[in-house]
Amino acid sequence: MTTTSTGISSAGTNGRLGWAIRDTAAMAGRNLRRLMRQPEQIMFNLVSPIMFTLLFRYVFGGAIGGLQGLNYVNFLIPGIAVQTVLFSAGVTGFALADDLQKGFINRLRSLPMARSAVFGGRVAADTLNNALGLIILLATGFAVGFRPANVPGLVLAGLLLLLFALAVSLGYALVGLSVRSPEAVNAATFPIIFPLTFASSAFVPVETMPSWLQGFATHQPVSVVINAARSLILGDTATPEQRDLLLGGSGTASLVLQSLAWTIGIGVVFGLLCTRRYRNLTA
Amino acid sequence: MTMATNAPAVIATDLVKSFGDVRALDRVSLEVQAGTVLGLLGPNGAGKTTAVNVLTTLLRADSGHAEVAGIDVLRHPGAVRRRIGLAGQYPAVDESLTGIENLTLVGRLNHLPTAQCRSRAAELLEQFGLAEAGRRFAKTYSGGMRRRLDLAAALVARPSVLFLDEPTTGLDPRSRIDLWKVIEDLVTQGTTVLLTTQYLEEADRLADRISVVDGGQVIAEGSPSELKSRMGGTLVEVRLDEQSQARRVAELLTDAGDGRVSSQGTLVRVPASNGTAVLAEVVRRLDAQNLSPRGLQLREPSLDDVFLALTDRFAEDEQIRSTG
Numbered sequence: 292m293t294t295t296s297t298g299i300s301s302a303g304t305n306g307r308l309g310w311a312i313r314d315t316a317a318m319a320g321r322n323l324r325r326l327m328r329q330p331e332q333i334m335f336n337l338v339s340p341i342m343f344t345l346l347f348r349y350v351f352g353g354a355i356g357g358l359q360g361l362n363y364v365n366f367l368i369p370g371i372a373v374q375t376v377l378f379s380a381g382v383t384g385f386a387l388a389d390d391l392q393k394g395f396i397n398r399l400r401s402l403p404m405a406r407s408a409v410f411g412g413r414v415a416a417d418t419l420n421n422a423l424g425l426i427i428l429l430a431t432g433f434a435v436g437f438r439p440a441n442v443p444g445l446v447l448a449g450l451l452l453l454l455f456a457l458a459v460s461l462g463y464a465l466v467g468l469s470v471r472s473p474e475a476v477n478a479a480t481f482p483i484i485f486p487l488t489f490a491s492s493a494f495v496p497v498e499t500m501p502s503w504l505q506g507f508a509t510h511q512p513v514s515v516v517i518n519a520a521r522s523l524i525l526g527d528t529a530t531p532e533q534r535d536l537l538l539g540g541s542g543t544a545s546l547v548l549q550s551l552a553w554t555i556g557i558g559v560v561f562g563l564l565c566t567r568r569y570r571n572l573t574a
Numbered sequence: 575m576t577m578a579t580n581a582p583a584v585i586a587t588d589l590v591k592s593f594g595d596v597r598a599l600d601r602v603s604l605e606v607q608a609g610t611v612l613g614l615l616g617p618n619g620a621g622k623t624t625a626v627n628v629l630t631t632l633l634r635a636d637s638g639h640a641e642v643a644g645i646d647v648l649r650h651p652g653a654v655r656r657r658i659g660l661a662g663q664y665p666a667v668d669e670s671l672t673g674i675e676n677l678t679l680v681g682r683l684n685h686l687p688t689a690q691c692r693s694r695a696a697e698l699l700e701q702f703g704l705a706e707a708g709r710r711f712a713k714t715y716s717g718g719m720r721r722r723l724d725l726a727a728a729l730v731a732r733p734s735v736l737f738l739d740e741p742t743t744g745l746d747p748r749s750r751i752d753l754w755k756v757i758e759d760l761v762t763q764g765t766t767v768l769l770t771t772q773y774l775e776e777a778d779r780l781a782d783r784i785s786v787v788d789g790g791q792v793i794a795e796g797s798p799s800e801l802k803s804r805m806g807g808t809l810v811e812v813r814l815d816e817q818s819q820a821r822r823v824a825e826l827l828t829d830a831g832d833g834r835v836s837s838q839g840t841l842v843r844v845p846a847s848n849g850t851a852v853l854a855e856v857v858r859r860l861d862a863q864n865l866s867p868r869g870l871q872l873r874e875p876s877l878d879d880v881f882l883a884l885t886d887r888f889a890e891d892e893q894i895r896s897t898g
């Protein structure tokens with residue numbers, strides 16, 4: 292038995308989980324402060340969903356067909372929403388790479404804090420940031436004619452997207468801890484995230500793509516999540532033809548379950564890889 | 575206050591750590607008695623930072639054993655982190671937070687009660703001369719201010735074992751002396767300190783024991799005075815204008831001192847354990863030859879001499895080993 296007095300006593304006798312939650316809150320607070328002190332980052336998060344909405348609605352929208360009578364704005368907004376959260380999730384990777392480069396991660400690694408809080412605090416802050424982006428997007432969408440069928444569906448769709456983005460941001464985190472510079476995170480993830488976002492049902496119906504691409508574009512996780520979000524947002528207003536051709540032919544419940552399965556799978560795999568990577572950092 | 579115990583607060587046995595082909599630690603063993611200071615000296619790339627990183631749980635050794643505050647570093651790294659403070663070779667502060675915010679965050683992550691986080695932050699900022707700058711973002715700090723903030727962060731939880739990797743590099747003389755006082759106070763209160771440094775004066779002043787590492791191995795160990803006495807005692811140093819002159823003078827003074835006379839460049843060293851008598855003899859002989867040296871002094875061997883002699887010899891041995 293070793294008993295050591297450290298001069299200052301630790302507060303209470305809390306379990307590991309209690310401390311892990313408090314450490315996560317402390318780190319999330321730090322990350323949000325940091326984010327708020329980088330106005331250029333915030334500006335980007337606010338401006339990019341507005342720009343993309345206007346671009347697709349007014350520049351490309353007129354040329355996009357195969358919508359089975361669906362209003363393009365109602366088709367578009369869930370797609371832009373996924374694109375917004377996926378791109379913003381990159382912040383997780385940039386910020387961790389920056390902390391690593393500046394040596395701050397070494398300070399954290401020498402402290403008796405929960406290691407999960409380094410990631411937990413990161414994705415918590417980034418998810419809030421992402422939620423803000425979604426709200427801006429919604430406001431823009433409403434202004435240009437977006438009309439969801441019902442509010443609960445809209446809210447569920449938003450949560451589904453945020454959860455998916457959270458899982459993906461753990462992938463970014465892994466890259467951030469591996470490449471050690473914010474610029475390199477971009478270079479390493481762009482070739483993966485770009486095709487996943489654009490070779491998907493986000494902006495145009497998969498039907499309009501060449502047949503060799505359709506299989507991938509229909510079944511890859513980003514499309515599954517978009518279809519689930521769309522299905523939730525369109526609710527009963529979607530016709531059977533629209534369901535068949537625009538939403539992968541599945542019902543809402545099935546799409547939501549598929550998205551959750553992808554989300555959990557991606558989150559668990561990258562979460563485990565991240566903690567392993569963190570443990571094995573060579574200072 | 576900690577009880578004065580005789581158990582070592584840091585024990586490392588045969589630590590090995592390789593990065594690819596580089597053996598950064600090659601069976602390093604160290605021991606620091608509780609409440610004392612160990613100075614880890616060594617040239618660049620010797621393995622000092624690697625040793626600190628292994629002992630502070632940032633790196634896992636490939637083999638060997640280490641205990642800090644009686645806890646196995648490899649088996650219970652979390653428990654070790656509750657008892658140590660680390661100021662690494664490069665300051666690890668969050669530039670987008672203020673000085674106060676940095677220290678408060680470290681306090682929270684050390685699980686101190688909220689009120690204590692704040693009072694401790696204020697106290698440390700005061701102690702490190704950063705009270706004025708506490709509300710400014712750390713990115714506006716000078717290099718020396720950042721280092722002081724980093725040192726303060728290492729002390730937030732009042733650790734019983736403190737690891738300082740080149741703590742005074744980049745500090746101005748005033749701040750350096752202030753930091754020395756802080757360290758001395760902590761040690762009087764029972765803290766154990768392991769510090770690496772490039773300033774031998776610092777090791778001389780602070781360290782109870784010194785370990786010299788080179789090429790990942792401990793090549794000498796002892797108290798500062800033990801190490802110095804290995805160099806022989808007091809010396810008379812004669813500096814001349816030219817090398818040829820120095821060689822002539824070395825011959826002239828061969829039997830003036832009480833040991834082997836050596837010359838290096840324009841410098842001649844005469845061992846003089848009975849001090850001034852030898853100095854007088856040297857002056858008489860130079861005078862008789864009408865030689866006026868550029869400089870003449872009687873001095874104690876410094877840790878610099880020890881360091882240079884040790885690491886030189888080691889480098890030569892290595893060369894012999896690799897060529898032979």
Ligand SMILES: Nc1ncnc2c1ncn2[C@@H]1O[C@H](COP(=O)(O)OP(=O)(O)OP(=O)(O)O)[C@@H](O)[C@H]1O
Nearest residue numbers: 573593596598616617618619620621622623624625
């Ligand atoms: N992460 C790493 N990857 C590869 N090699 C490393 C790594 N860290 C240290 N080394 C190598 O290990 C050896 C010891 O390095 P270390 O940083 O421990 O030296 P040091 O004594 O602290 O030197 P300095 O006085 O320059 O700080 C060096 O040869 C260095 O190149």
Ligand SMILES: [Mg+2]
Nearest residue numbers: 622623624663
């Ligand atoms: Mg070093």
